[in-house]
Amino acid sequence: MASSTIGLTIPALPPNPTATYYNTNGQLQKPEPAPYTPNGGLGTNGTLPRYMVESNFDYESITLGLYQEWIELDLFNNGLATFTEADFIDAGLTSEDMELIRFMAVQETGHATLLTNMLGETAPPQCTYNYPYSTVREFLDFSQILTRFGESGVWGFINHLDSREVGQLLAQSIATEARQQMAFRQMSGLFPMPVWFETGIPQSWAWTYLAPYISTCPQNTTRLAWQNFPALHVVNQANINRFSPNDTANYERTGNRTSDPAISTLPENQSCQHLNVTGYGCGPAISRNRSEPLSFPGKKIELTWDAPGQAVGPNNSYVTTVSPVAGAPAFVAWVSQLNLTYTPLISTGASSGYTYQPDREVYKGDPAVNGTMFIALTDTDLFLTPFDLSMINPHVLGLGIFQAG
Structure with a gap:
């Protein structure tokens, strides 16, 4: 779609030169533009709001x-x-x-x-x-x-x-x-x-x-400019429908897409769906504490990934790609909450490998790897934070969903 592209990556720069504000005494640093209205903020100068995209x-x-x-x-x-x-x-x-x-x-x-x-x-x-x-x-x-x-x-x-x-x-x-x-x-x-x-x-x-x-999609539907990455598959993904969610066979998903759900058609003696046992039942509830977590720090995570060049999306009109600057896969990036954590990838083939679930906390008492979250295959362990995470894209070789808990 692009009429022209300036570069293959966005260069890393120092902090914005306008990012200089620091409050040393807890008092207002500049005069108020109106009573009870501290100086600053965007869209606070009285201009009429325009609720349309601007770029x-x-x-x-x-x-x-x-x-x-x-x-x-x-x-x-x-x-x-x-x-x-x-x-x-x-x-x-x-x-x-x-x-x-x-x-x-x-x-x-x-x-x-x-x-x-x-x-x-x-x-x-x-x-x-x-x-x-x-x-x-x-x-x-x-x-x-x-x-x-x-x-x-x-x-x-x-x-x-x-x-x-x-x-x-x-x-x-x-x-x-x-x-x-x-x-x-x-x-x-x-x-x-x-x-x-x-x-x-x-x-x-x-x-x-x-x-x-x-x-x-209907003919002439507006196309998107965003990239489609190859799929990264968790071979031994936890199955939320098992009373022992880590005792899974390989690929206990309904299909071969990263966001596919866990299969639920399990033998009754392996399923937690109708199990009325505290810590093991998984029927609907306001809250459930499971005795065995869906995953845990140190768990060996088996991975495979697709090659780029696969047709996806509406009418198969989009193609999965990786950046020409990306090298060989070397890390797994774990993106959850405020954290971006890398673990080394141990390759076992041209498109397979494994890593171990990291043991990290956001703040004390809050495991970083939790919930339904995101993993990426990368060629480097680039330091990034929530506000500039998109800078990782030129280094991504595959994307997956990880079911933690």
């Missing part, structure tokens, strides 16, 4: 967000149309829980309308999708994964938007999405909010996770 960055970011809202609207309705009330009852839910999901779909109509209005006449419409579930449990698991990367994708770019007005409205919608993700975790028998801070990821990461589930 290519804004346009492509909000368009990505709209693609996400459309699939959520379709997904929630699809789950209700695919499964009967008896199916939901077998999963430990009731018709009232189904109404909650139905209301979430209604919320998505509002979110899609909001983002469409901020984009204008070229906003993409709803597409058709393919889903990786065959049971209610798998539908719920996929929904909690999809809402996770949808929310995290917005947190990754919202404070980089040129339009503060757009960011304001987007924050008010994504706050609802966070509640949706928590509700789907509760319906899946997962602890609702196992982290102290929610993760932000770059737009190309969110698009990589989302695109494989879009089958077709």
Whole structure:
């Protein structure tokens, strides 16, 4: 899509020369522009707000967000149309829980309308999708994964938007999405909010996770400029449907995509779905404490990854790529909460290897690796923080979802 590209990477620079404010005494440092109005802030000078995108960055970011809202609207309705009330009852839910999901779909109509209005006449419409579930449990698991990367994708770019007005409205919608993700975790028998801070990821990461589930879009639908990375697969991913979630066979997922849910069609003596035992049951609940965690520090994580060049997304019209500056895979980057942590990759083949789950804390008592989170295969252990995480993209060779807890 690009008419021209300035370089292959964004150069690292020192702090912004305007970043000089420091308060040494807790008092106001400059005169107030009005009573009870401290000096500073953006969009506080009385100008009329304009709730429209203001740059290519804004346009492509909000368009990505709209693609996400459309699939959520379709997904929630699809789950209700695919499964009967008896199916939901077998999963430990009731018709009232189904109404909650139905209301979430209604919320998505509002979110899609909001983002469409901020984009204008070229906003993409709803597409058709393919889903990786065959049971209610798998539908719920996929929904909690999809809402996770949808929310995290917005947190990754919202404070980089040129339009503060757009960011304001987007924050008010994504706050609802966070509640949706928590509700789907509760319906899946997962602890609702196992982290102290929610993760932000770059737009190309969110698009990589989302695109494989879009089958077709109407002709002339606006294309996205973001990158699609190759898939990184966790061979021994924990299965939330097992009473012993780490006792999994290889690839206990419903398909071969990074965001696919865990299979739920297990023998009854291996499943936790109908197990009414504290610490091991995983039926719907406000909160669940599991005696055996989904993963743990020091666990050996087996990995495989796809080669670039695979067609993905609407009408298979996007292709997975890696940057020409990227070298051989050497590290696994763990992106969770406020932390970016690297562990060495031990290669076992041209597209396989393993690493070990790191033992890190955000702050004391808060394990950094927790919840539904993100991992990347990289060629270097570049130091980055939440605000500049997108600088990692030229070094990424594969992206995956990691189910921790």
